Structures are given as C-alpha cells and as structure tokens.
Amino acid sequence: GAGVSQSPRYKVAKRGQDVALRCDPISGHVSLFWYQQALGQGPEFLTYFQNEAQLDKSGLPSDRFFAERPEGSVSTLKIQRTQQEDSAVYLCASSFSQGWNIQYFGAGTRLSVL
C-alpha cells in the first residue's frame, strides 16, 4: 500500500482481555516504531524495530505489553490483561532508513478499555 496501515481502527475491550494491534508499514521501510498517545498529549515512544530486531523497548509501560515483527515487515503490538489506563490511541510509524529519521504514521488504533 501507499502508506502505513493499522488495524483495527477502533477496539473496545473489557478490562482483563488481551488485544492485538496490527501495523503494516510502508513496503521496504527498515524502521518501525510504536507510540501511545493519550488524549491531548503528544505521542509517547513505546518500542522500535530495525527490520525484525527489537532494538529498543524501553518505552513499554509494563510486561503486559509485547511487540513483535518476526519477518521484518508487519508488526503486532499485544497488550495482555488490559487495564483502563491502557485506553489511548496506539500509533505505528515506519521509516525508510535505520534510526530516528522521517517517520510516516498510520491512522492509529483507538483502544477503549471498559
């Protein structure tokens, strides 16, 4: 596709449920980033992949959060035992080269935990 694609666009989960959020980056992009954006705030870094390697996961808020990119393209962000404070928009971005260069963002997944 022409841009970064995220699915689902909206997800409602009951507290305690597991969720999986998908990101399909721009073809050929080496770097992939996940961010969490709370209402009225700037995106907060969660994790960074260079190809299939997860080089930085320092932003993941707890061990309930897990991300993978097994073949260096599509990535999944998994949140186990969701809590109300996990409610946010989860943004995925990809970049052509390694490191913190121009990032192209997807439309995000809005997660609401009830």
Add this chain to the structure above:
Amino acid sequence: GQQVMQIPQYQHVQEGEDFTTYCNSSTTLSNIQWYKQRPGGHPVFLIQLVKSGEVKKQKRLTFQFGEAKKNSSLHITATQTTDVGTYFCAGQSNQFYFGTGTSLTVIP
C-alpha cells in the same frame, strides 16, 4: 514522562496573524523534527533540522534549531484556517521524544 516541553499549550489567533510555538529540551538533541496533527488525524512530518543554528523555510513556515541544540521554534506567518492543528516537535537524544504539542486555532 516527556522531556521535551512546548509552549504555549494552546494558541488562538485571528486569520492573518502570526503564530509561534517554542520547543525546549532538557538534554542536547542530535536532531529535531516537526510534525503537524490535524484534529482526529495522525502526525504528519513537516521538517527535520540537524545543524546547530539551522533555519529552514517552507512557504509561510520558518523553523529554527537553537545554537545549543536544546531548543527549536516554528513560526507561521499570516495564518490561514488550513493551519489549524497541533504542532509537535520531536527530538532525538538517547531516545526519541515528542513534545507536549501546541494546539493552534485560527479564527476566520
């Protein structure tokens, strides 16, 4: 928490007035990027600054990176209603930090 602060948090201007947002980091940045996020949308890349004291222009937008590489500014001349949105700076030190954002409202 976020280490890159922006001021002001909100700005309302009459169409045609100028607008400036300031970005300040607690640490020296290797580069800084600016993004625009329309209401309900996602961040869209505007520009990247790398060199100390660098100034770049895009039509009515002027971006500046401070000499110490700890601050940056975005200035919009003669705002238009299409400029509405939240402007974020994002800087790289040991990690990549988005600023707190400045929400711009343009009153026609």
